[in-house]
Structure formats: structure tokens, C-alpha cells
Amino acid sequence: MTTALLLFGSMALFILIGVPIAFALGAAVWSTIVFSPDFTVTVGIIAQRIFGGLESTSIMAIPFFILAGNLMTKGGISRRLVNFANCIVGNVRGGMALALVLACAFFAALSGSAPATVIAIGSMLYPEMVRMGYPKDRTAGLLVVSGGLGPIIPPSIIMVVYATITGASIGDMFSSGMFIGILIMVVLMAVVLFLANKEKWPKTSEKLSMSDLWKSFVGAIPAILLPVIILGGIYSGLLTPTESAAVAVVWALIAGMFIYRELSIKDLVPIFLDSAKGSAMILFIIATSTAFSWIFAYSGISGELVHWIQGMHLSPMIFCIIIAVILLIFGTFLEGIATCVLMVPILWPIAASLGIDVIHFGMIVSLSNVIGTMTPPVAVNIFSAASVTKLKMGEIVKGQIPFFIGYILVFLAVVLIPAVSTFLLK
Template sequence: MGTGLLLFGSMALFLIIGVPIAFALGAAVWTTIVFSPDFLVTTGIIGQRIFGGLESTSIMAIPFFILAGNLMTKGGISKRLVDFANSIVGGVRGGMALALVLACAFFAALSGSAPATVIAIGSMLYPEMTKMGYPKDRTAGLLVVSGGLGPIIPPSIIMVVYATITGASISEMFTSGMCIGIMIMITLMVVVLLLARKEKWPKAEKRPTLKEFGETFVKAIPAILLPVIILGGIYSGLLTPTESAAVAVVWAFIAGMFIYKEVSVKDLVPIFLDSAKGSAMILFIIATSTAFSWIFAYSGISGHLVHFIVGMNLNKTLFCLVVAIILLIFGTFLEGIATCVLMVPILWPIAAGLGIDAVHFGMIVSISNVVGTMTPPVAVNIFSAASVSKLKMGEIVKGQIPFFIGYIAVFLLVVLVPGFSHIFG
């Protein structure tokens, strides 16, 4: 018990005083080894566990996905996707809000990142929507929740991490994520239509013509081909997820530099630097989380937790519900990747023992961690939307409530009905 308090207490202290998550995890491990009388190992084990946590070829897909997303973001992809989305749904009341949801879904299939989706689509649509008369808080709130499609619709970084830990099939995870992502998208669009009618949101003066639809579709084809390349390579069996991500980088480079011609040679260095920084942050969290998880297991804390949960004699459904609640709580103060690496090695063996499907459990993990991006205090989607909208956190949280309820409704269906994770499988 004392070791557990020292481990989690020191981590909480480091987070409170503003230490970045990756460093807080590593520092908590060091503090526990040095000051706990129960450990006979040296601090040298930290380095071994950190490097051991990165010994996986699947993890190499993460920097490739980030680089491909950055290349497409800088290459004018956001504008083409927004124009295409607007040509599909722009002619009804609340049409721009529908276009926002649809554009976030399209962009999610490129970036795999929730905050990146919020910033890319929000910077394009938020100013225009508020000028048209859309409520500022509702627009920012919709942006926060729609950005949550980023890690659900493949390619998804958190799904790659989960599959690396558990050995689950990445292609099956991506198939399930695509299905559930579409369900969330439809749910959000229904909520938009209801609110648009109730709150009298603006309506476009004219519907987009068939010609305009065709023109925007043609311009968006190079962008739409990117997820086709990624998913097609994986599902066909021709490419591994890592190889598919690398091919996506090549296509993103060709599209941005030679087709859209919005990426120049001088833009490449900043793009590479941003991608390296983003990749390093995620990989560092994975590495230190691995060391943290090892201490968690080595100290016997995880064993006590397992015995406690098993002793509750929960059936599959109740166990999944308890796990969802635990992950939602962790997600309010820990970054999603860190939560996944910390909790999955502890919870997955119990889930497997109960006969829970790896893909179903993976979707619970993935979606619960995305919900954490929308819930304070560690709510990166809200902070991202605030940077775009200049609204206060409280205003955005209030505006997102109807959309958040819709998102949670789909999440509960996934938790309670395993079949939702295998509709196409």
C-alpha cells in the first residue's frame, strides 16, 4: 500500500506542479525506486524499461501517420475537405454545422489526432460560421466533440498502441473504428439537425449545385485517396500498418507538393520538425509509461487490483462497464496514450480471462480515452477549440453538452453491446 501511495502520490504531485506527463511518469518511477524500502533494484532499470517499451515495429507507424497528416494539413487538404463536405450537406438549416461534422470525419481519416482535427477544421470553419450567425458556444462545442472522431476513424494512433500491447489485429481494430466512427458521426449530425431547428440556426440561401459538388469532389480526390491507400494496403494484406503509413507519407508528399502545390521545399523543414516533436512526445509517453507499468506490476499493486476486481465476480458486461468508468476517470487527468499504456497491461489479462473479445475491449479503451480529450482538466480538444474560438473553457463545455451526450450514448452502446464492435466483421 505504501509503495502504491508513493508511486501515484509522487506522479500526482509532479502533474500538479506542471511537470509534463512523460517526465512526471518517469520521475514517479525514480522516486518510488529510490525511496520505497520494498525495492531492491537500481534506477538503471528505468532506462532498460524505457527502451524496451519502444521495441516494436508497429510503433513505427505512429511517426509516419503524424508526418503524413502534417504534410496533408500544410498542403491545403483542410480547405478541399471543407468545400467537399459543404457541397454535400450545405443546403439545409444548420448545413455548415453538418459540414463541420463531415469535414472532421474526413480529416480524421488523415490525421488520427483529435486536437489536430479540431484546429485544422476549426480554423477554417469557425470564423465563417460565427459570421453567418451560428452560436459561438455551440459551434466551439460541436468542434470539440466532432474532433473526437480523430482517434476513432482509422488510422488511429491509440489503436496502434493498443494492438501493440495486446496483440490484437490492427486491421480488425481499424474496421471496427470505421464502423463506430460513422455511427458517432451520424449521431452528431442528428443532434445538429434537432438543435438547428430548435435554436433557429442559419440556413444557406441556395443549395450547392451538382456541378459544384462534382468540382469539389474532383479537387478532394487526392486527399480522399490517402485513407484509401492506408486502409487498402492493410486490409489487402499487401502492407503492414507501418509500411502502409510509410506509403501514405510518400503520397501525402506528392499530393501536397505536385498536385495541390501548396507545399514548397522550404516548408518541408518546419513540417519535419513539427512531426518529429509530435512523434517524440507520444513515443516518450509510451516509453515512460512502460516503466511506470512495470513498477506497478513489480510492486504487486496490479496483482492486488486484479484480485480485487476478480473478487467482485463481475460478468462480462459489468466488467466492461467498470473498466469504462475507470478509464473515463483516468482520462480526465492523463493523456490518452499514457492511460492506454498504463492500464491495458493490467486490465487486459482480466478481460481475456473473462472471454472478452480483444477488438471489443480495444474499442472501449480507445473511445474512453477520446472522451478524456473533451473533459476537464486535461481536455486537449477544449484547449484546441479555445485557441480557435477565443472562448472560455466554461462556455465551450456548456456549448458541447448536447453533442457530448450523443457521443456518450454511442459509447455506452459499444460498452454494453459487443456486437457493435463487429458489425462489419
């Protein structure tokens, strides 16, 4: 009990006083080893566990996916995907809003990041939609929720992290994410159509011909090939997720520099620096969380927690509901990757002891973390949308409510019906 209080109490204290999550985890481990009477190991074990936590080829997929996403944003790929999406669904009432959802889905298959999706698509579509007469708050709210497709439609950074922690198949996680992501996209489009007709959103008067559609498709082919390369390489067995991510970087460079010709050598340095900073933040959190997870298991806290939960005789469904609520709460004040690396090592052994499928549990973790990006006070999607739209947080939150409800309904289906997560795996 003393060890558990020291471990979690010190971590909570460090987070409350504003210490970054990676340092808070490491400091909590150090405090527990130094001050707990139950430990005979030295603090040198922390460094061993931190470096050991990064000794995984799967983790290398994370910096490659981040770099590929940045190259695609700067290299003109995302803009051509937006144009193609608009040609597909732009001629109905609310068509630009449908195009926004579809563009976010396309970009999600490239970036794997919710804030990146919000900023990339919002900066291109939001000004034009406002000029056409779309309500500002509704458009910003739709952007926030549609950006949540980023970590769900593969490749997904949070799914790679989860699979690394639990040993789940990254390919299976991506397959499940693809199905659920498409389901979310369909639900959001249905809400858009309902609101567009109810609130009389604009309708594009310009008629697009088949030749226009064909031109936009041809222009988007290099961009569309990217998710085909990533997912095709993984599912065919020709490439591991890490190798597939590396190939995506190479193709993004080729497309940006030689096909679209919007990337130059001088553009690469800031792109590499931004990607390195983003990768370092995530990898450092993973590294210190490994030390945290080790001491959690070594001290016997995890075993006691498993036995305690088993003694409550909870059904798998009730456990999933409880965990979903806990993760939603954590997601409101912790970044998604941090929540994953902090909670999954604690919760997964309990879920496994109850016979819960690792992919089903993974989708609960992934979706709950995405919902956290739309929920104040952290709400990185809302802050990202605010930077693009210049609206206040309250306006964006009000505008996103109908779309947020649709997202929550899909989340509830995932929690309550395991087959939703494993549909494509059977």
C-alpha cells in the same frame, strides 16, 4: 503493499507538483527500485526497459501518421475535403454544420488526432459559419465534439498505442473504429438537424449544381485517396500499419507539392520539426510507461490485483462499466495517450481474465479517452476550439452539451453491447 504505495504514491506526487507525465512515470519507477525493500534489481533496469519499450515496428506508425497529418493540413488537402463536404450537405437548413461534421470525419481519416481535427476544420469553417448567422457557442461546441472523431475513425494514434500494449490486431481496431466513428457521425448529424430546425439555423440560398459537386469531388480525389491507401493497404494485407503510414507520408508530399502545389521545400522544415516534437512527446510517454508496467508486473502487484478483482465475482458488463467510469475520470485530467499507456497494462490482464474481447475493451479505452478531450479541466479539444473561436471555455462547454450527450449515448452502447465493437469482425 509497500511497493504499491511507493509506486503509485510517488507517481501521484510527481504529477500533482506539475512534473510531466513521462518524467513522473520514470521517477516513480526509480523511487520504487531505490526505496522499496522488496527489490534487488538496480536502477539500470529502467534504461533497459525504456529502450525495450520502443523496440516495436508498430510504434513507428505513430510518427509517420503525425507527419502525414501535418503535411495534409499545410498542403491544401484538408481545405478541399471541406469544400467537398459542403457540396454534399450544404443546401439544407444547418447544412454548414452538417458539412463541419462530415469534414471532421474526412479529416479524421487522415490525421488520427482530435486537437488537429478541431484546429484544421475550425479555422476553415468557423469564421464563415458565424458570418452566416450560426450561433457561436453551438458552432464551437459542435466543433469540439466532432473533433472527437479524430482518434476514432482510423488511422488512430491511440489505437496503435493500445494495440502495441495488448498485442491486439491494429487492423481489427481500425475496422471497429470505422464502424463506431460512422455511428457517432450519424448521431451528431441527427442532433444538428434537430437543433437547426428548432433554433432556426441559417440555410444556404445558393443552389449547387451537379457540375459543382463533380468539380469539388475531382479536386478532392488526391485527398480522398489517402485514407484509401492507408486502410486499403492494411486490410488487403499488402502493407503493415507502419508501412501504410509511411506510404501516406509519401502521398501527402506528392499531393501537397506536385498536385495542389501548396507545399514548398521551405515549408517542410517547420513541418518536420513540429512532427518530431509531437512524436517525441508520445514516444517518450510510451517508453517510460513500459518501465512502469514492467515493475508493476515484476513486483506482483498486477497478479494480486487480478486475483482481488476475480474474487469479487464481477460480471464482464459490470467490470466494463466500472472501468469506463475510471477511465472517464482519468481522462478529465490526463492526456489520452498518457491514460492509455498508464492504465491499459494494469487493467487489460484483469479484463482478459474475465473473458472480455480485446477489441471491445480497446474501444472502451479509445472512446473514454476521446471524451476526456472534451471534458474540463484538461479538455484539449476545448482549448483548441477556444484558440480558433476566441470564445471562453464556459461558452464552448454550454454550446457542446447536446452533441456531447449524443457522443455519450454511443459510448454507453459500446460499453454495454460488445457486438457494437465487434460488428465488422464477424
